[in-house]
Amino acid sequence: MNTDFLLETKDLRVEVSGIPILSGVDLTFSAGQVYAILGPNASGKSTLAKAIMGLPEYKISGGDILFNGKSILHKSITERARMGIAYAFQTPPRIPGVKLDDFICRVCPDYQCKDEDEMLMGDSCACKQILYDDFERLGIRNLANRELNDGFSGGESKRSELFQVLSMRPKIMFLDEPDSGLDYDSLKIVGRELKAIREKRDATLVIISHHRYVLEFLEVDKIYILQRGRLVYTGDMSDIPILEEKGYERFFAEIAG
Amino acid sequence: MPSGNTKKRARSAREKTAPYGDDINLEEYEYSTSHPSDLESLDNISKQDRTLVREVGFDPSQKRVSGSFMQFDNESILADVLIQQEGLEVMPTDLALKKYEWLHDYLWNAVQVDTDKYTARSELENYSGYFIRATAGSRIEMPVQSCLLMKKNQSVQNVHNIIIAEEGSELHIITGCATPANVEKSLHLGISEFYVKKKARLTFTMVHRWSEKIDVRPRSATIVEENGTFISSYAILSPLKSIQTFPKVRLVGPGAKTDLYSVVYGSKSSKYDVGGLLSLEAPKSNGKVISRSIATDECEIIARGDLIGLSGETRGRLECDGLLVSNTAVIRAVPMLAARAEGSELSHEATVGKVGAEQLSYLMSRGLNEDEATSLIIRGFVKLKVPDLPPALQKSIDDAIKMSMEGGM
Secondary structure, rough: OOOOOEEEEEEEEEEEEEEEEEEEHHHHHHHHOOEEHHHOOOOOOHHHHHHHOOOOOEEEEEEEEEEEEEEOOOOOHHHHHHHHHEEEEEOOOOOOEEEEHHHHHOOOOOOOOOOHHOEOOOOOOHHHHHHHHHHHHHHHHHHHEOOOOOOHHHHHHHHHHHHHHHHOOEEEEEEEEOOOOOOHHHHHHHHHHHHHHHHOOOOOEEOOOOHHHHHHHHHOOEEEEEEEEEEEEEEEEEOOHHHHHHHHHEEEEEEOO | OOOOHHHHHHHOOOOOOOOOOOOOOOOHHEEOOOOOEOOOOHHHHHHHHHHHHHOOOOOOOOOOOOEEEEOOOOOOOEEEOOOOOEEEEEEEHHHHHOOOOHHHHHHOOOOHHHHHOHHHHHHHHOEEEEEEEOOOOOOOOEEEEEEEEOOOOOEEEEEEEEEEOOOOEEEEEEEEOOOOOOOOOEEEEEEEEEEEEEOOOOEEEEEOOOOOOOOEEEEEEEEEOOOOOEEEEEEOOOOOEEEEOOOOOOOOOOOOOOEEEEEEOOOOOOEEEEEEEEEEOOOOEEEEEEEEEOOOOOOOEEEEEEEEEOOOOOEEEEEEEEEEOOOOOOEEEEEEEEEOOEEEEEEEEEEEEEEOOHHHHHHHHHOOHHHHHHHHHHHHOOOOOOOOOHHHHHHHHHHHHHHHHHHHH
16 A cells, blocks of 8 residues: 555545546645646536545545545544545535634634633633734634624635634645635735745645636646546646646647647 | 402403413412512522523622512512612512502503413412513613522412513613423413513513423513514523413504514423514514524424514514424424505515535534534524624623523533
8 A cells, every 4th residue: 555645536436416527536645745636617626625525415436535545435524624634615604603713713723712711701712812813814803703604705705714724734635716706915815825834844735726826826746637527637837827828628639639 | 459350351261272382281280379578688599599590691699780580489589679770670570569559550461361371370379570660761781680480399480570661761681480400390370561662672581491391381462662672582492391482562653673583492302382473553663573493302393473564664574494403303483474554564584404414514524523513503503693782681692592502401
């Protein structure tokens, strides 16, 4: 068994409501590297990430997913999350009655109340201040008291998801279009956060995106291109401008030719 | 004293069954034969009772309140208005009726004595309960807290409450009803009559925590006058034998407004039949009935809402959301709308479903296990969000719900 890879998919086949979406995908992800998964719409990029996270609608009909060389197919979402796999949702569901700040204090080790005695006036914990400072950095301080994903704009959702995923300190994180719906300033903020992770090299980043900006800014190590549920191309940063210029159709035609 | 006519009407309704809820044989219980005695101070209540009352939002230290009322069964009563609260009165109903002759006009005015056998019986037996009043123009910012405790077996706690917010006043009440877990078969009869005068504002928050052999039959009604506001929030989070309640709010003055919120967390084989009726009787009056139900175990929840538009230029809204977390429980939402005047706009929305798979997956992907995720979703769902409530009061409600959930789950 090859345990050089942090995570691999082997001939992975995934169905959604009986319709095959991935038809045998082999990918490898090494620790501390940055990957981009590219491909036209409906090529199976998001499905790949969701199947690796273990979401129940994404049924594995064949193949395997290995984490540190061991199959995780029988592991629940929770177990996968606790092993260090994280997924930033593209459109996270609304959770009524649960505030973003309370939620993060609950799930993220960095922000948990370490000492109940620190409670000030019985209202708020001192750790909230640290959390709010970090919210500020991502420009989402205004979301702290809002209910989780309730009426968040596209850009707010992206940043809130990124914040949560980062604070779980995963070993590998799948970011589903972390740059879509962001204005230029937010894009810079997100880019800066991701760059910081890249530089620390303590987590693997897998970015699903259509846009050149973030990928180039991060200097991705490897790109995988999917088409109709299969891996059709493996390359690097230098392919990105070519892709942008030619578009997927011509790019595919040329590699086929 | 109640007129002979009231007693006569009560006697005529002695056998009148209620349209909803299991019928209860009222002869199986003991009724109080004496008037309650005074409880000297909150310091005298036992540690156990302190814990119990805290679970329904009552703070024995009285830190953030303007007044307190506490009643044990029909035995002893404490009524206390904190100093410097001008314009606030809190006292046992029977005392108030002796003190104020005019109060008899308010007794059995909002609620009809011959509504059913429970109202009838309540009148015919000894009763106590609280009288709370904010005098005209008084703004009582800190809430009045009340707690009705029921500890005796095989008996009836019979209370008749009268609450008056006089013209231009503001009054907030938090009330809790509780029984220790070991109480055997008993019955709580509670009559509550609310009067919200011109431009007055009354918020009433009630948290119930009963035990499994208790039947509960509250009967309450509110009359809201011109530009008055009545906001009621009700939470029942414990199992019990059965509860049937269908409070009625009449908006009789132009611009009168009311919102009724309720949360039912059903468990064990309890039966909950909880509703709210709005009667829109004057132009520009408007209101909402919003209910949330969570059904677990083998419980049965019926969530009723009834809007009656009797005047034009009125608006009424009904929202009923149910969350089913058991295959042996049932939630039934029964919305009723009756418009009897042109220009009365009534609407409703009802949803009943299970915990969303997508929500679960999402929370699990953040490291919570399935039970933790489910419980977080439920806790979020039961949160009573009452707009325009003073933040301190909202916090008291949140805390009471939290305490009650932790005590009951």
